[in-house]
Amino acid sequence: xxxxxxxxxxxxxxxxxxxxxxxxxxxxxxxxxxxxxxxxxxxxxxxxxxxxxxxxxxxxxxxxxxxxxxxxxxxxxxxxxxxxxxxxxxxxxxxxxxxxxxxxxxxxxxxxxxxxxxxxxxxxxxxxxxxxxxxxxxxxxxxxxxxxxxxxxxxxxxxxxxxxxxxxxxxxxxxxxxxxxxxxxxxxxxxxxxxxxxxxxxxxxxxxxxxxxxxxxxxxxxxxxxxxxxxxxxxxxxxxxxxxxxxxxxxxxxxxxxxxxxxxxxxxxxxxxxxxxxxxxxxxxxxxxxxxxxxxxxxxxxxxxxxxxxxxxxxxxxxxxxxxxxxxxxxxxxxxxxxxxxxxxxxxxxxxxxxxxxxxxxxxxxxxxxxxxxxxxxxxxxxxxxxxxxxxxxxxxxxxxxxxxxxxxxxxxxxxxxxxxxxxxxxxxxxxxxxxxxxxxxxxxxxxxxxxxxxxxxxxxxxxxxxxxxxxxxxxxxxxxxxxxxxxxxxxxxxxxxxxxxxxxxxxxxxxxxxxxxxxxxxxxxxxxxxxxxxxxxxxxxxxxxxxxxxxxxxxxxxxxxxxxxxxxxxxxxxxxxxxxxxxxxxxxxxxxxxxxxxxxxxxxxxxxxxxxxxxxxxxxxxxxxxxxxxxxxxxxxxxxxxxxxxxxxxxxxxxxxxxxxxxxxxxxxxxxxxxxxxxxxxxxxxxxxxxxxxxxxxxxxxxxxxxxxxxxxxxxxxxxxxxxxxxxxxxxxxxxxxxxxxxxxxxxxxxxxxxxxxxxxxxxxxxxxxxxxxxxxxxxxxxxxxxxxxxxxxxxxxxxxxxxxxxx
DNA sequence: GACCTGCTGCGGGTTG
Numbered sequence: 070x071x072x073x074x075x076x077x078x079x080x081x082x083x084x085x086x087x088x089x090x091x092x093x094x095x096x097x098x099x100x101x102x103x104x105x106x107x108x109x110x111x112x113x114x115x116x117x118x119x120x121x122x123x124x125x126x127x128x129x130x131x132x133x134x135x136x137x138x139x140x141x142x143x144x145x146x147x148x149x150x151x152x153x154x155x156x157x158x159x160x161x162x163x164x165x166x167x168x169x170x171x172x173x174x175x176x177x178x179x180x181x182x183x184x185x186x187x188x189x190x191x192x193x194x195x196x197x198x199x200x201x202x203x204x205x206x207x208x209x210x211x212x213x214x215x216x217x218x219x220x221x222x223x224x225x226x227x228x229x230x231x232x233x234x235x236x237x238x239x240x241x242x243x244x245x246x247x248x249x250x251x252x253x254x255x256x257x258x259x260x261x262x263x264x265x266x267x268x269x270x271x272x273x274x275x276x277x278x279x280x281x282x283x284x285x286x287x288x289x290x291x292x293x294x295x296x297x298x299x300x301x302x303x304x305x306x307x308x309x310x311x312x313x314x315x316x317x318x319x320x321x322x323x324x325x326x327x328x329x330x331x332x333x334x335x336x337x338x339x340x341x342x343x344x345x346x347x348x349x350x351x352x353x354x355x356x357x358x359x360x361x362x363x364x365x366x367x368x369x370x371x372x373x374x375x376x377x378x379x380x381x382x383x384x385x386x387x388x389x390x391x392x393x394x395x396x397x398x399x400x401x402x403x404x405x406x407x408x409x410x411x412x413x414x415x416x417x418x419x420x421x422x423x424x425x426x427x428x429x430x431x432x433x434x435x436x437x438x439x440x441x442x443x444x445x446x447x448x449x450x451x452x453x454x455x456x457x458x459x460x461x462x463x464x465x466x467x468x469x470x471x472x473x474x475x476x477x478x479x480x481x482x483x484x485x486x487x488x489x490x491x492x493x494x495x496x497x498x499x500x501x502x503x504x505x506x507x508x509x510x511x512x513x514x515x516x517x518x519x520x521x522x523x524x525x526x527x528x529x530x531x532x533x534x535x536x537x538x539x540x541x542x543x544x545x546x547x548x549x550x551x552x553x554x555x556x557x558x559x560x561x562x563x564x565x566x567x568x569x570x571x572x573x574x575x576x577x578x579x580x581x582x583x584x585x586x587x588x589x590x591x592x593x594x595x596x597x598x599x600x601x602x603x604x605x606x607x608x609x610x611x612x613x614x615x616x617x618x619x620x621x622x623x624x625x626x627x628x629x630x631x632x633x634x635x636x637x638x639x640x641x642x643x644x645x646x647x648x649x650x651x652x653x654x655x656x657x658x659x660x661x662x663x664x665x666x667x668x669x670x671x672x673x674x675x676x677x678x679x680x681x682x683x684x685x686x687x688x689x690x691x692x693x694x695x696x697x698x699x700x701x702x703x704x705x706x707x708x709x710x711x712x713x714x715x716x717x718x719x720x721x722x723x724x725x726x727x728x729x730x731x732x733x734x735x736x737x738x739x740x741x742x743x744x745x746x747x748x749x750x751x752x753x754x755x756x757x758x759x760x761x762x763x764x765x766x767x768x769x770x771x772x773x774x775x776x777x778x779x780x781x782x783x784x785x786x787x788x789x790x791x792x793x794x795x796x797x798x799x800x801x802x803x804x805x806x807x808x809x810x811x812x813x814x815x816x817x818x819x820x821x822x823x824x825x826x827x828x829x830x831x832x833x834x835x836x837x838x839x840x841x842x843x844x845x846x847x848x849x850x851x852x853x854x855x856x857x858x859x860x861x862x863x864x865x866x867x868x869x870x871x872x873x874x875x876x877x878x
Numbered sequence: 879g880a881c882c883t884g885c886t887g888c889g890g891g892t893t894g
Contacts, residue, residue: 145887175889182891198888206891232887297880308880329884356886382885400883472891534892541890549887616884688884869880 290438618687696750
């Protein structure tokens with residue numbers, strides 16, 4: 070048992086959990102590992118006492134002898150680092166320890182940074198970016214020399230991002246400075262905990278410590294008074310607002326999670342309108358709000374001053390707010406882990422139950438309440454998949470080492486292939502990265518500005534101060550999308566759009582925005598100048614890459630519910646009972662598929678010929694599938710399609726008749742040549758071009774500008790696409806160019822998931838139905854295809870008209 | 879009569 074923990078816990082009148090003790094003994098044995106326990110059970114203390122024990126054991130009576138940095142504690146959030154500092158400082162103070170702890174993030178003043186360098190604290194709580202910045206400064210090896218522990222908090226969160234790759238690289242490099250370095254991760258429950266542990270520790274002897282405690286979750290679904298048999302997707306859920314008000318009064322503090330920022334804004338307004346007494350007691354929290362306001366909200370939550378906060382994922386992670394005893398999830402959470410995470414924001418203490426209400430935004434979504442119930446009972450959780458072979462980050466890391474003390478190529482190669490991310494890279498690929506930083510590779514050889522690194526006595530170094538500074542400013546993996554203002558020439562402001570959307574438009578192009586057809590005049594000073602037009606041609610097909618689809622397991626849980634509809638066990642799932650009228654209607658007009666059946670529907674309306682398919686594989690996969698099917702059909706006949714999709718299914722719509730029957734649908738859904746066919750159906754080059762900007766930015770090929778003097782978007786855009794074209798024409802084997810394509814396949818097309826989906830579908834019966842009238846399943850997808858063309862009011866009116874015309878009511 | 883759509887995260891060191 071740990072001496073410090075013993076005293077401290079005894080004084081507090083607490084008893085340590087079994088997993089905490091396990092953690093201490095593992096740390097005492099000098100092991101590395103991963104710790105997994107529900108939030109609020111003292112994971113931080115478990116690790117913290119292990120560290121202190123290790124530190125004081127070595128020199129029990131003369132701690133003054135010890136100098137230098139002992140622990141690096143890495144968190145993904147600056148806010149979290151402050152929280153951990155408070156907790157650890159409390160312990161140090163209680164026990165009168167001389168173990169100094171400091172913060173180092175972007176918020177830390179230059180003076181404090183200097184002090185830390187000269188006189189290092191024992192522990193530094195920091196971010197992945199700041200760790201790399203430290204390694205980009207001269208003499209960093211001396212600074213890290215005495216380091217014995219690296220702790221990575223919220224590892225599950227970092228694992229599946231390039232920030233996780235930054236951690237992998239940092240750990241591998243720190244191990245070259247101190248080979249006996251111990252690495253500990255703290256993680257929420259994910260489907261691949263063992264893999265997560267191995268990637269972080271790279272040590273087959275490392276241990277996975279899991280607490281036996283299960284957080285109790287109480288899940289309630291909020292129902293409307295009546296079932297809407299023909300729901301269109303895209304409600305805000307406002308209709309159920311009256312059912313939320315009593316909940317706000319019933320509980321002390323409620324967090325309301327929405328899926329979008331605008332939805333949060335609208336809910337906030339509507340709640341105030343519905344109950345003016347809430348003024349001053351409720352608040353908003355999302356990424357577009359100023360940091361000042363967000364901090365105020367967090368502080369007020371902390372002090373229990375607020376009745377409710379409406380937020381987006383901005384409050385998914387972070388400090389625990391004691392007074393929160395209720396969470397309301399508005400709309401689909403899209404994933405089981407995310408739902409759990411959010412549920413866990415309430416009842417944030419051991420033995421307390423988390424209370425979460427699921428508020429569906431349309432009737433079909435009500436089923437997700439049942440799916441979540443099922444997923445919780447089956448303990449289903451998603452995996453978090455790590456990035457591999459991110460050459461952009463490797464190049465950035467090479468630069469990081471080159472601007473500080475320089476590196477030797479062979480040593481660095483041997484170092485990085487120890488990581489999971491780069492274990493498969495070849496010496497040739499590594500050399501190509503070296504070429505890129507020394508000579509700009511083969512395409513950019515002629516330009517001096519890409520000869521960033523020189524080789525002196527076998528050491529790769531940056532000698533230019535300007536290049537070194539630019540690099541330090543570009544360290545990190547987060548590339549933010551620029552928002553541009555959409556305005557008429559005379560100045561009327563229409564709204565703002567993401568830069569990536571506009572970057573695809575040429576002057577004179579027509580696009581739809583806020584319900585109007587607009588013609589692009591030009592892009593200037595981060596403003597998109599447009600003029601109204603009646604021209605309807607040249608519409609941009611909307612492939613909206615950034616949208617978050619439902620997860621694989623979430624889809625599985627939803628499909629499973631079809632199995633329960635007819636069973637007695639449906640009593641466990643009141644949501645299914647509630648939806649009976651909708652299911653009956655579906656069965657009457659079409660067919661109610663079982664878990665392992667794929668329903669396809671074909672119907673002719675006055676709008677054309679529609680094919681509906683319901684794989685429940687998430688929006689991105691559906692868009693890809695739709696493109697594949699459209700291409701396959703068009704091989705037989707000349708035909709064009711409009712594609713619409715949501716997380717449940719997709720639609721192919723054509724003005725011309727096209728032939729489909731049961732056998733042909735089977736053929737259309739064949740597993741063969743998926744990758745080839747998708748290349749024909751989707752403009753992958755365009756998608757890769759967009760992704761390339763991120764890759765180019767992380768790798769340092771393009772510079773994002775000095776702080777305060779942000780480089781003009783247009784400039785960035787132009788640079789990135791210029792490089793892309795250069796590689797496209799002259800050097801298609803370029804690693805970064807290829808990486809952009811790989812990222813498109815992996816993350817925007819979710820190609821592996823798509824392949825699995827095709828395989829799954831092919832192992833099941835495919836049901837083909839020729840419909841007379843639209844089915845309840847079809848209606849939301851059908852209505853989606855009108856969305857981009859009309860303003861919201863027009864769209865609503867049109868839908869109502871449509872419902873009458875199509876006889877769906 | 880309903881209704882308005884997609885998130886988050888980070889961030890200069892060196893030398894005079």
